[in-house]
Structures are given as C-alpha cells and as structure tokens.
Amino acid sequence: xxxxxxxxxxxxxxxxxxxxxxxxxxxxxxxxxxxxxxxxxxxxxxxxxxxxxxxxxxxxxxxxxxxxxxxxxxxxxxxxxxxxxx
Amino acid sequence: xxxxxxxxxxxxxxxxxxxxxxxxxxxxxxxxxxxxxxxxxxxxxxxxxxxxxxxxxxxxxxxxxxxxxxxxxxxxxxxxxxxxxxxxxxxxxxxxxxxxxxxxxxxxxxxxxxxxxxxxxxxxxxxxxxxxxxxxxxxxxxxxxxxxxxxxxxxxxxxxxxxxxxxxxxxxxxxxxxxxxxxxxxxxxxxxxxxxxxxxxxxxx
Amino acid sequence: xxxxxxxxxxxxxxxxxxxxxxxxxxxxxxxxxxxxxxxxxxxxxxxxxxxxxxxxxxxxxxxxxxxxxxxxxxxxxxxxxxxxxxxxxxxxxxxxxxxxxxxxxxxxxxxxxxxxxxxxxxxxxxxxxxxxxxxxxxxxxxxxxxxxxxxxxxxxxxxxxxxxxxxxxxxxxxxxxxxxxxxxxxxxxxxxxxxxxxxxxxxxxxxxxxxxxxxxxxxxxxxxxxxxxxxxxxxxxxxxxxxxx
Numbered sequence: 001x002x003x004x005x006x007x008x009x010x011x012x013x014x015x016x017x018x019x020x021x022x023x024x025x026x027x028x029x030x031x032x033x034x035x036x037x038x039x040x041x042x043x044x045x046x047x048x049x050x051x052x053x054x055x056x057x058x059x060x061x062x063x064x065x066x067x068x069x070x071x072x073x074x075x076x077x078x079x080x081x082x083x084x085x086x
Numbered sequence: 087x088x089x090x091x092x093x094x095x096x097x098x099x100x101x102x103x104x105x106x107x108x109x110x111x112x113x114x115x116x117x118x119x120x121x122x123x124x125x126x127x128x129x130x131x132x133x134x135x136x137x138x139x140x141x142x143x144x145x146x147x148x149x150x151x152x153x154x155x156x157x158x159x160x161x162x163x164x165x166x167x168x169x170x171x172x173x174x175x176x177x178x179x180x181x182x183x184x185x186x187x188x189x190x191x192x193x194x195x196x197x198x199x200x201x202x203x204x205x206x207x208x209x210x211x212x213x214x215x216x217x218x219x220x221x222x223x224x225x226x227x228x229x230x231x232x233x234x235x236x237x238x239x240x241x242x243x244x245x246x247x248x249x250x251x252x253x254x255x256x257x258x259x260x261x262x263x264x265x266x267x268x269x270x271x272x273x274x275x276x277x278x279x280x281x282x283x284x285x286x287x288x289x290x291x
Numbered sequence: 292x293x294x295x296x297x298x299x300x301x302x303x304x305x306x307x308x309x310x311x312x313x314x315x316x317x318x319x320x321x322x323x324x325x326x327x328x329x330x331x332x333x334x335x336x337x338x339x340x341x342x343x344x345x346x347x348x349x350x351x352x353x354x355x356x357x358x359x360x361x362x363x364x365x366x367x368x369x370x371x372x373x374x375x376x377x378x379x380x381x382x383x384x385x386x387x388x389x390x391x392x393x394x395x396x397x398x399x400x401x402x403x404x405x406x407x408x409x410x411x412x413x414x415x416x417x418x419x420x421x422x423x424x425x426x427x428x429x430x431x432x433x434x435x436x437x438x439x440x441x442x443x444x445x446x447x448x449x450x451x452x453x454x455x456x457x458x459x460x461x462x463x464x465x466x467x468x469x470x471x472x473x474x475x476x477x478x479x480x481x482x483x484x485x486x487x488x489x490x491x492x493x494x495x496x497x498x499x500x501x502x503x504x505x506x507x508x509x510x511x512x513x514x515x516x517x518x519x520x521x522x523x524x525x526x527x528x529x530x531x532x533x534x535x536x
Contacts, residue, residue: 009529037523091386
C-alpha cells in the first residue's frame, strides 16, 4: 500500500479548470478494465511532480494524464477513460 | 485581471535562488526529499529482480540482484534538480556506473540512444553520450542505507545532469536503440533532453 | 456551473481546537455556498511571486453567510500549515477558490444510515456533514467513528459531545490510539475490520459511508468495509496522504 496515494478529490480543482466543470462525481468507465465508477475514485499520483497521473482504482492503469504548461494551459490525455457527458 | 494578491509574511519553505555555481536557473533549494511517482510502488521480490542491457548489442546481458550487487560500485555525492523547481544538494547515493553496465556488452555501431525501462511501465530516454563517462549510475543505496521502495528501490537510474524525471525509479533495463524514443514525460509535454543548466523543461524550450 | 475563479478571502477569526489544530474563519468574496464535504483550494503568494497552493476541507455547514471555516492541522516542517498557524492574523488576506468536490459530498436528503470514519484531521469534512445534519434536523442515523492519538488531540471534542447528547440519532465512537484517559473503556487501537463491523451493526446493506484521513487508515477502512459487504459505490473516501493533512 502506498501511503502517498491520494484520490481524485485532491486534484478536483485542477480537473475543474481543465474540463470546465466539477468532475469528481462524473460517471466514468475505465478503457482498460471496464470498471465503472465516479472520477472521484481514481487514484492520484505525482500531483507535485511533472504532471498529474490518475489511475483506475481497480486495474491501476492510467486513465487521465495532465501536464500544466508554463502559460497556464493544460496538456490532457484522457484516452484511458470513457467519460459520460452531461 | 486583478493584480496578484501578496500574502503578508509568506515566504515559503525554500532557500533564496542562488545565482551561482550550484543551483541551476529557476530552481529553489530544498532539504526535503519528496516522494514523487507516476504510479504505485512496485514490490518486485529480489529473487525475481534482474537488470538487463539489451537491444543493439552483440549479446544482451542480465544481472540478478546478487550479481548486480557484486559489480564495482561507489558512493556518489551529487545535486539533484526536479523540473518542479526544487534542487537538493549533496545527495549521497551508492551505485554502479552506467559505464560498468555498458562495458559488459558490445554496442552495435548504430547504437545512439538508451531507453531506460522500469517496473510499472515508466520509461525515459537519453543519448548514450549523456550516460557515459560516469554521468549516470544505477543506485541501490541512498544516504547510507538501502534505497527505499518509495524512492525507487531496489534500484533506480540517477542522471544528475538532467531533471530528476530522467532518474528513472525501479529500473529493470537499458534498451540500446538507433532512433530516439521519447519516454513517459518526454512524449507528453516535457523536453526530450532535460538539461537543467539550459532550463530544458518543456518541449519547445 | 460557474467557473472556478480565485477570490479574496479575509481572515475574520482564529480559534485553537487542539494544541496542533486551528480553525480559520474566512469571509470569502463572492461566496455562493457549499455542500457538506466540499473543500477549497487556497493560494499563498510571496513578494517575489512564488506561490504555494493547498486544499483544505470546509469544516462549517452550509449557511446563508459568506463565511466559511477551515480547520487545519499544523504539520511540522510543512510549507503552508505552519504559516497558517504561526503567522496569519485577523485581517490578513489570501486567495481561495471553491467550493470544489462533488464525489465526497452528503447533502442530507437521504435517511439511509450514515457512517463517518475519521482519522485525525480527516474529521474536518465529516464535521461539516455532522453540523449540516444537525442544522437540517435530518433523521438519518449517523455514527462517527473517530480515531485520535490522545484525548487532547480530539478535534471538536466538546461540540461532538454536545451534539451526541441531543439524542437525535448521532452516535460518536472514539478510538484513542496512543494514550487513553484513566478508566477508559473505549477502543484503544487503530481502526480495523472488527471495529467497523461492531459499529456498523445491522446497517451494512444500506449505509452511506464516508472515510477521511491518512491514506493508510482510509485504505484499511475502505477495504474492510467492502469485505463486510458494503457496495464500493457506497464507500466514499478522501485520502490525505501520509501526514494527515
């Protein structure tokens, strides 16, 4: 067990900035293992490192990766997750 | 756009940036050693662990944990800089020079780059010229003790001349290739080379 | 939904909760209310432009006022919490954005049993839930299982006693892991599966659970609760990392 692991709550503000809405209660499906859960269940790694890595709480594969650029914009890779819109 | 609100009395836990010989541009000194990783800490049992050098070599080489520990090794005292702006001076590591590892294989004439690959899937890439002549080592000791798993143990790559994301934790092998392959962060916004003295932080810098 | 913008917060009051824990009351410009369990991000800026940002759970229940309370544990060697404890005075201003969070939230509409599991300063967002429950007169039976090191470290101890004495369905169960008062008959160990089973009683199937605290405690509790039969969708977690805040 990693005592440094956090859940997506810890980056909820950043996710709101990136996606333009509160994301932690969004329904999602992991593209790797099919796990259906709210975004809030994703495990957060590296939030103080080069970028934020969010992983599925079941299979631990990467669901979302974010890098904040110096100009304040974000690089987003959400290829590991299917997000329900609305 | 409102003007920036300065918080009375807030300085932050950092040293003043030193323009001078030891702190790279844009960095602040710290005495911490934060735990940063892109994924859960792997726990490969030592009897299953190995380190390989493979790819554009005449014959790949693989060391077991015991064999790796028996290789010539030494203490390294180096400064480390993370792209998130902290620099830690005089970090004491113990490990095996990458020269020793590459010296165990015959490199193909086309060999130009090294891809370090790790438990958990992390990768980082470096030109061979950046890791030879004692510019890089594989560390298994830190500060007089065995390298802790949360800091990359049993063994991690350390490249002091590059931002710390290149010092790949939980390293399991070096793949020698002809064409460069951007690693985990290099392929996602970060600079391919990462020289902290030239402030090569982001792609496009 | 409104975008998330940094607003100016002014410190209106300071209150010591325990030797290492302090509550800051903030008046936040443009505040439009929050839901129990949500947090704010705060941003501190030094003269030279250096910034540090942290997230803190909102301790107060939603109210019509634009004042919120943050309860913050002083982490020795930390960059922000020692500053908030040692330097900040009434009248000081810093930036705040929020409220943030939609997953770790209890709005009070459900009458399903509520189990709140707290480790140390993890009690903060759960206290917003407890306060809100009391304010709206909710009939949802609520148990707070609260782990603290010593009696002096119990955050909100007196207030919890007062609320539990109302006999409105709130039960507070303490475990004191390092030091117990004379004659203590309560739990004196870290939260584990047996303890959770004891406090859950017969409520397991329909309970809504919120667990907050240091990551190791949250992991043990969440794993135990699921193995006791709770659907994982009913066990919501907020990990604080190793230091607890």
